[in-house]
Amino acid sequence: MRPSRRLMQLLIAWTLVGLLASAWPLTEPFWLVMGGLLLLAVMIDAADLWRLPPLTATRVLPLSMAADAWNTVRLEVLNEAGARRVEFFDHPPEDCALEGLPRTVDIPGSEKLAMEYRVRPRVRGQRDFGRCQALVHGRLGLLRRTHWLAEAEQVKVYPNVQQVARYALLAMADKLGQLGIVRRRRRGEGLEFEQRREYRSGDLIRQIDWKATARHRKLISREYEDERNQQIVFLLDCGRRMRAVDDGVAHFEHVLNAVLLLGHVAIKQGDSVGLMTFSGEERWLPPVRGPVGMSAILNRVYDLQTSTEPADYRDAAKRLMTRQRRRSMVILVSNLRDEDSSELRPALATLRQRHLVLVASLKETALAHKAAGPVDGFRDALTVAAANHYLAERSKSHEALRRGGVMLLDAAPADLPVHLVNAYLDLKRSGRL
Numbered sequence: 001m002r003p004s005r006r007l008m009q010l011l012i013a014w015t016l017v018g019l020l021a022s023a024w025p026l027t028e029p030f031w032l033v034m035g036g037l038l039l040l041a042v043m044i045d046a047a048d049l050w051r052l053p054p055l056t057a058t059r060v061l062p063l064s065m066a067a068d069a070w071n072t073v074r075l076e077v078l079n080e081a082g083a084r085r086v087e088f089f090d091h092p093p094e095d096c097a098l099e100g101l102p103r104t105v106d107i108p109g110s111e112k113l114a115m116e117y118r119v120r121p122r123v124r125g126q127r128d129f130g131r132c133q134a135l136v137h138g139r140l141g142l143l144r145r146t147h148w149l150a151e152a153e154q155v156k157v158y159p160n161v162q163q164v165a166r167y168a169l170l171a172m173a174d175k176l177g178q179l180g181i182v183r184r185r186r187r188g189e190g191l192e193f194e195q196r197r198e199y200r201s202g203d204l205i206r207q208i209d210w211k212a213t214a215r216h217r218k219l220i221s222r223e224y225e226d227e228r229n230q231q232i233v234f235l236l237d238c239g240r241r242m243r244a245v246d247d248g249v250a251h252f253e254h255v256l257n258a259v260l261l262l263g264h265v266a267i268k269q270g271d272s273v274g275l276m277t278f279s280g281e282e283r284w285l286p287p288v289r290g291p292v293g294m295s296a297i298l299n300r301v302y303d304l305q306t307s308t309e310p311a312d313y314r315d316a317a318k319r320l321m322t323r324q325r326r327r328s329m330v331i332l333v334s335n336l337r338d339e340d341s342s343e344l345r346p347a348l349a350t351l352r353q354r355h356l357v358l359v360a361s362l363k364e365t366a367l368a369h370k371a372a373g374p375v376d377g378f379r380d381a382l383t384v385a386a387a388n389h390y391l392a393e394r395s396k397s398h399e400a401l402r403r404g405g406v407m408l409l410d411a412a413p414a415d416l417p418v419h420l421v422n423a424y425l426d427l428k429r430s431g432r433l
Contacts, residue, residue: 045138091130238280
């Protein structure tokens with residue numbers, strides 16, 4: 001039991017009357033009567049609440065939730081007593097934004113009430129919901145009784161796949177350019193023959209099937225499709241550098257978005273997608289394909305978090321070479337700096353013995369902003385100079401890797417998903433994979 005706001009107001013009024021009675025004794029009987037009536041009313045309200053049968057409720061959670069997106073939760077409450085006023089509170093994970101609760105409703109007697117509210121989880125992984133709390137008001141509105149409803153539950157919070165869904169919609173409408181994905185002309189090498197068709201303006205001369213042309217007495221072109229059943233393996237740095245934050249979003253969240261988007265694209269192309277993590281919790285997903293592929297990837301990464309460990313590229317390369325025997329496209333995702341060259345080069349040389357390797361390095365946009373910032377004093381001058389020096393050294397190390405034959409993609413975190421898809425499509429259509 002706990003007092004309501006109405007009871008607190010009446011107690012304050014009763015106290016003020018008592019102060020008046022102390023200065024004017026003639027009002028003391030009124031004060032005593034008022035206190036007695038208030039006490040009687042509280043006892044009646046307490047007895048009424050004590051006799052009430054408890055509310056029962058069921059919380060209906062989605063099978064899974066998306067991080068940084070609004071998800072709807074439904075509460076179904078059964079009131080077996082008379083009409084009551086009830087305040088509802090729920091206990092979602094602490095990091096969740098909440099919309100629609102707390103809420104005060106009037107529940108008719110012997111009826112079932114359904115209500116919805118929305119939560120927005122900010123952290124991926126297994127998340128806990130506590131029990132729902134309901135404060136039932138007494139008939140006189142002086143006391144409230146707490147009822148604990150529903151059960152504590154867990155729900156899986158997955159990365160937000162809105163970009164993957166948008167890709168799928170644009171692909172169906174043949175509007176991938178709106179997402180930044182570029183379709184380039186195929187070179188015709190390393191591709192599988194699919195069918196013959198009439199010549200179209202823009203077809204290459206080597207596509208023309210001269211025998212079929214002579215037979216049909218009109219130009220006939222060969223049409224090719226990209227080779228299928230190739231393998232793409234992500235090598236994900238989960239170390240301390242991936243904990244950097246730009247515009248309120250950790251770099252690693254953009255990395256997972258890139259994995260999901262490219263995974264979706266590759267599986268749609270008939271390829272297999274796998275992943276291995278290093279410098280943190282070690283996870284290995286052998287390349288999977290087909291309808292179950294995206295589910296396998298999601299369930300493997302939805303609760304993956306970064307660590308404070310440094311990146312160990314050599315160890316990661318050795319472990320991947322023992323696990324992935326078939327030639328694949330290995331995409332190493334990290335945040336490369338100039339001091340990494342001595343360790344990164346041997347690791348890449350090991351991987352390139354068998355695999356086609358693409359290195360994706362995340363830019364720290366906060367440093368770029370610092371390097372281009374205004375200079376209003378000595379401290380600002382030091383900050384701008386240090387940021388520009390760091391970026392220059394980073395650019396030199398990247399250029400050295402490119403001169404050594406390494407395919408390197410340097411992208412802002414938010415642009416990484418689309419850039420990776422474009423790089424994958426280019427390599428696939430070139431026949432290098």
